[in-house]
Amino acid sequence: MGALDDLYVLDLTQVLAGPYCTMLLADMGAEVVKIERPGGDLIRSNPPFYDDPDAEAYGGYFQSVNRGKESLELDLDEDEDREAFLSLVEKADVVVENYRAGTMETFDLGYERLREHNSGLVYSAIRGFGDPRTGETDRQGQPSFDLIAQALGGVMEITGEEDGPPTKVGPGVGDLFTAALNAVGILAALHHRERTGEGQFVDTAMYDSMISLCERTVYQYSYGDEAPTRQGNSHPTLFPYDAFETTDGYVVIAAFGTNHWQQLCAAMDRPALAEEYPDRASRLADRETLREAIALWTREHDTETVLSALSGIPVAPVQDVADVFADDHVHDREMLVDVAQPGTESSVTVAGNPIKMTRTPPDPGHRAPLLDEHRAELFDERERASTGPPMPGDE
DSSP: OOTTTTOEEEEOOOTTHHHHHHHHHHHTTOEEEEEEOTTOOGGGGOSOOSSOTTTSSSOHHHHHHSTTOEEEEOOTTSHHHHHHHHHHHTTOSEEEEOSOTTHHHHTTOSHHHHHHHOTTOEEEEEESSOOGGGOOOTTTTSOOOHHHHHHHHTTGGGSSOTTSOOOOOSSOHHHHHHHHHHHHHHHHHHHHHHHHOOOEEEEEEHHHHHHHHTHHHHHHHHHHSSOOOOOTTOOSSOSSEEEEEETTEEEEEEOOSHHHHHHHHHHTTOHHHHHHSOSHHHHHHTHHHHHHHHHHHHTTSOHHHHHHHTTTSSEEEOOOHHHHHHOHHHHHTTOEEEEEOTTSSSEEEEEOOOOOOSSSOOOOOSOOOOTTTTHHHHTOHHHHHHHOSOOTTOO
């Protein structure tokens, strides 16, 4: 049993933000029907491929964020396919789309039209700049990707070395954080519907989400009237809270608490530093001098020696993904999941679900669908009439 196994979701999204949102719902048991345009989601053909891109149905990008879904290929420009879609809407709990504002209206399938067919429908939109229904702006209708959202929302301005250029965060946080927030909004709207019977429109904008992600810069600017900028791996109000080079890599040390600071000074055999800088204010005031003192010590030792010497202090190695794969914690927490890869005789590994639940744990171990794979079962009129939408495990 999944926590959401009574939920029926129509997913018109593609690329990353929308598919990640609906993937979270699918992992927790929802039946998610991926409505794909002719030819399928744009990222079906994106690498990497396991073996042979000509034989495999899709690459790793599509596999990772579309696992556990069903696929139906529809051309919403065609009357017959629009009617087929509306027949599914009548039975759906949620519709999710990530087109530009106004696109669904060009198909005559906007929220108001769908609501005529299903008054309890939760209609959710993920867009670069939001939807006019929740706040109209002159940016709506403009194209947006993760890079655009990170640039506008302030993420890039505070990421990178102090004397370097603005830098985007490695993962696509403009997509992924927006997707996670949108999933929260969907579940909140469903909770509201349980109490009132009312559906509603849920809207999460990538630009808005990046402002939320950068909440620290907002209050800093409000309190100090100065816009924060890049300062490498350090923290504006805590020290030490930084990355330090070792003989074979890097470690991060977060010893800003006085007890941890004292332990760090003892491990470096520099007790005088603990006495000279006894509180956070004094350490922040002379952070550059202290940072160099710590860096001189870490550069003389390998990573394991530093980790051992600082046992009990918040410290960790900077790992690459090969290190993550080798970490027992990751396997114990089931954060690497093997799924079948169509077109090969092997499985591939995708990231697991970090949401852990004791009674209804998420189940991310199902492959992504082939294009239009589930058409027959989705339009089996006899089964639909007698049982409603098939639930996961009914096949």
